[in-house]
Amino acid sequence: MKEQNETEKSTKEFSEDCHKLLSSVSDALYxxxxxxKLMIIIAMARGNNRFTELQRMVNGISARVxxxxxxxxxxxxxxxxxxxxxxPVTIEYQLLPYSETLQEVVGALSRWGVQHREKIKNDxxxxxxxxx
Amino acid sequence: MKEQNETEKSTKEFSEDCHKLLSSVSDALYxxxxxxKLMIIIAMARGNNRFTELQRMVNGISARVxxxxxxxxxxxxxxxxxxxxxxPVTIEYQLLPYSETLQEVVGALSRWGVQHREKIKNDxxxxxxxxx
DNA sequence: TTACTCGCTAACCTTTAGGTAACGACTAAC
DNA sequence: GTTAGTCGTTACCTAAAGGTTAGCGAGTAA
Numbered sequence: 001m002k003e004q005n006e007t008e009k010s011t012k013e014f015s016e017d018c019h020k021l022l023s024s025v026s027d028a029l030y031x032x033x034x035x036x037k038l039m040i041i042i043a044m045a046r047g048n049n050r051f052t053e054l055q056r057m058v059n060g061i062s063a064r065v066x067x068x069x070x071x072x073x074x075x076x077x078x079x080x081x082x083x084x085x086x087x088p089v090t091i092e093y094q095l096l097p098y099s100e101t102l103q104e105v106v107g108a109l110s111r112w113g114v115q116h117r118e119k120i121k122n123d124x125x126x127x128x129x130x131x132x
Numbered sequence: 133m134k135e136q137n138e139t140e141k142s143t144k145e146f147s148e149d150c151h152k153l154l155s156s157v158s159d160a161l162y163x164x165x166x167x168x169k170l171m172i173i174i175a176m177a178r179g180n181n182r183f184t185e186l187q188r189m190v191n192g193i194s195a196r197v198x199x200x201x202x203x204x205x206x207x208x209x210x211x212x213x214x215x216x217x218x219x220p221v222t223i224e225y226q227l228l229p230y231s232e233t234l235q236e237v238v239g240a241l242s243r244w245g246v247q248h249r250e251k252i253k254n255d256x257x258x259x260x261x262x263x264x
Numbered sequence: 265t266t267a268c269t270c271g272c273t274a275a276c277c278t279t280t281a282g283g284t285a286a287c288g289a290c291t292a293a294c
Numbered sequence: 295g296t297t298a299g300t301c302g303t304t305a306c307c308t309a310a311a312g313g314t315t316a317g318c319g320a321g322t323a324a
Contacts, residue, residue, distance in 0.1 A: 015178070015189075017178060018174065018175060018178035018180070018189060019189075021174050021178075021238075021242050022171055022174055022175065022189070022190065022191065023191075023245075024241075024242040024243075024245030024246045024249065025170060025171060025174060025238065025241050025242050025245055026171065026191075026245070027245040027246075027248055027249050028241045028242065028244050028245030028248060029167065029170075029241070029245075031248055032244075033165075033167065034311085035161065035165070035311090035312085038157060038161075039154055039157060039158065042150065042153050042154055042157060043150060043154065046147070046149060046150035046153075048150070050270085050271090051270070051271050051272075052269080052270060052271075055271095057147075057150060057151075057154070058154065059154065059155075059158075060313095061312095062312075062313055062314075063271080063272065063273085064272090064273075064274090064312080064313075064314090065311085065312060065313080066272095067271080067272060067273075068312095077251075077255075088270090088320085088321055088322085089270095089271095089320080089321085090270090091270085091271065091272090098251070101244060101247065101248075102244065104240040104243070104244065105237075105240045105241055105244050106153075106157065107240070108236040108237045108239070108240040108241075109156075109157050109160045109161070109237055109240075110153050110156040110157050110160065111156075111236070112160050112164075112233060112234065112236065112237050113155075113156030113157055113158070113159040113160030113161075114156045114159075115233065116159055116160060116163055116233075117156065117159050119209075119230070123209075166281080167281085167282090182301080183300090183301055183302060184300070184301065184302085187301095193282095194282065194283055194284080195301090195302070195303085196282075196283075196284085196303080196304080197281075197282055197283080198302090199302065199303065199304090200281095200282095221289090221290085221301090222301090223301070223302075265324100266323105266324085267322100267323090267324085268321105268322085268323085268324105269320105269321085269322080269323100270319105270320090270321085270322105271318105271319095271320100272317105272318090272319100273316100273317085273318085274315105274316090274317090274318105275314100275315090275316090276313105276314085276315085276316105277312105277313085277314080277315105278311105278312085278313075278314095279310105279311085279312080279313090280309100280310090280311075280312090281308100281309085281310080281311085282307105282308090282309085282310100283306105283307085283308080283309095284305105284306085284307085284308100285304105285305095285306090286303105286304090286305090286306105287302105287303080287304080287305100288301105288302095288303085288304105289300105289301095289302100290299105290300085290301095291298100291299080291300080292297105292298085292299080292300100293296105293297085293298080293299095294295100294296085294297080294298100
């Protein structure tokens with residue numbers, strides 16, 4: 001029964017594999033999915049720690065959305081909000097070490113993004129020049 | 133003027149870097165962002181090529197959403213729809229080579245997802261056991 | 265005094281994602 | 295021939311993400 005053929009076995013294994021892969025990717029997307037979270041983390045990793053800095057750097061984000069995303073990022077342990085009580089109360093957001101675990105993801109995504117833009121450009125110029 | 137100090141220079145470079153990174157990640161998210169696209173590609177890479185197979189494999193997706201996501205994936209050159217005209221018309225979706233460029237992204241995301249789930253589990257057990 | 269910045273927040277509205285349910289066309293079983 | 299299942303597609307509707315505008319409280323600069 002067990003060594004009947006390989007089709008059945010590999011199908012099953014594939015299917016288990018697949019479920020694991022799917023659920024881990026799903027977990028990841030749950031935490032860092034959406035339009036902004038990764039972008040905010042990238043901007044912060046580049047030294048943007050103030051609210052308005054972030055708003056200017058992350059193109060197209062509104063104050064309302066930035067505010068709520070920062071809250072979520074804080075709840076999930078990616079960043080902290082530091083309020084310096086001294087002279088003019090300044091508020092800074094800082095990355096926590098945990099956000100560094102995202103480096104690989106950010107790297108992969110940005111490399112893919114670069115090559116994808118290239119591809120789109122090529123596709124367009126091909127279509128454009130294919131007029132008979 | 134040029135070697136005044138390093139602070140100014142590196143700030144500027146950081147900022148340029150940052151914009152590039154942000155726009156490439158943004159491009160990537162535009163194409164493969166959202167809850168389902170990557171999951172569908174993963175499922176297909178594991179040998180699920182029929183509509184209902186995919187629907188069963190990708191947990192929680194509805195037929196309507198699957199149908200529209202498949203259309204988008206086709207438009208963006210990740211998959212093709214093959215209709216065999218013979219006997220009971222069967223429809224198969226197949227990955228195109230371009231979807232393989234996503235391997236790195238999928239790998240990174242799933243590894244991160246796995247460790248993130250671990251982290252959540254640990255965090256919870258810590259909080260749970262800290263009752264005085 | 266006026267005006268402008270920073271770090272938000274609330275109220276309101278639009279856009280998009282996604283669920284439900286039903287259909288068409290065809291098969292298979294009862 | 296009637297019911298049930300496959301393989302999708304479509305129309306309709308809700309929910310939630312996100313944009314816009316406005317403003318507040320505290321500081322700063324003219």
